[in-house]
Amino acid sequence: MRFRAKIVDLACLNHFSRIINTIARLAKTCVLRLTVCKLYFILSDKVANGGASMWCELSQGNFFDEFQMEGVAAEHNEIYLELVPENLSRALKTAQSAKAVKIKLTNKHCPCLRVAVELPSLSSSSRIVTHDIPVGVIPRRMWNDFREPNVPDFDVSLIYLPVLKTMKSVVERMKNLSNFIVIEANLSGEMNLKIETDLVSVTTHFKDLGNPPWASEDGCQSSEAQGRNIESMAEACIDIKKLQQLLAGQQVNPTKALCNIVRKRIVHFILLHEEVSLQYFIPAIA
Numbered sequence: 001m002r003f004r005a006k007i008v009d010l011a012c013l014n015h016f017s018r019i020i021n022t023i024a025r026l027a028k029t030c031v032l033r034l035t036v037c038k039l040y041f042i043l044s045d046k047v048a049n050g051g052a053s054m055w056c057e058l059s060q061g062n063f064f065d066e067f068q069m070e071g072v073a074a075e076h077n078e079i080y081l082e083l084v085p086e087n088l089s090r091a092l093k094t095a096q097s098a099k100a101v102k103i104k105l106t107n108k109h110c111p112c113l114r115v116a117v118e119l120p121s122l123s124s125s126s127r128i129v130t131h132d133i134p135v136g137v138i139p140r141r142m143w144n145d146f147r148e149p150n151v152p153d154f155d156v157s158l159i160y161l162p163v164l165k166t167m168k169s170v171v172e173r174m175k176n177l178s179n180f181i182v183i184e185a186n187l188s189g190e191m192n193l194k195i196e197t198d199l200v201s202v203t204t205h206f207k208d209l210g211n212p213p214w215a216s217e218d219g220c221q222s223s224e225a226q227g228r229n230i231e232s233m234a235e236a237c238i239d240i241k242k243l244q245q246l247l248a249g250q251q252v253n254p255t256k257a258l259c260n261i262v263r264k265r266i267v268h269f270i271l272l273h274e275e276v277s278l279q280y281f282i283p284a285i286a
Helices: 010-026 085-093 140-146 164-175 240-248
Strands: 002-007 030-034 038-044 053-059 066-070 079-083 100-107 111-119 127-134 157-160 180-185 191-196 201-206 234-239 256-262 266-273 276-283
Touching (some): 010 053, 085 127, 234 240, 234 266
Antiparallel strands (some): 191 201
């Protein structure tokens, strides 16, 4: 089992660093899955137990100048590592003006991801700062626990999100009034954020958000959704702190941000940026 990679391009390095920062704000620990073409950062708190889950996927070719890996076996050419993303985020903070960053899986005293940051120097020799980040190697028998989460039948209100900064400021104000927020949306581009307590009821309306073309294609939705009035709202009540965490930690700068509400079951956020996709699942509160 081997892994080594190198980033030389500073723009790629800073973009990769922003993605790791986002992940560090969403997950205390996560699983890094390495394949020949892609890296995945996975948080699979069991949604049934009220935990959020995350699936972030990036193509290695868009970030790394060199990327070599050998998985646990020829027919299972993958590596699964458990790590604390905050540790990786901290290591990459020292690399903002680096000439190159090398990442390598080592095993001296325990398995580690070694991040070697080559910094510019006034003399001919370069300075190298090394960080060893402890990781846990996940055995092959447990890999199935970290597959891409299934989205239940689209119920659906698959809708483009409003500008994330606007949504974030609305949610931050609402967080002071309640621990829960209701998100509702329909297939005609309308979304409402609502909180209701014994003392106060507040709703923010968004209109003309648009729905992705595949939101109304046959085969994407449950039969109930296909027969539904496009004005009719699907809603789910979720933990407002989990939503705020997603919006506050957002550094991926998505070109598209979508939300899929499965009525009273789950809110599924999809953030897309050319070479990165981040999915985040927040279970509904009964």
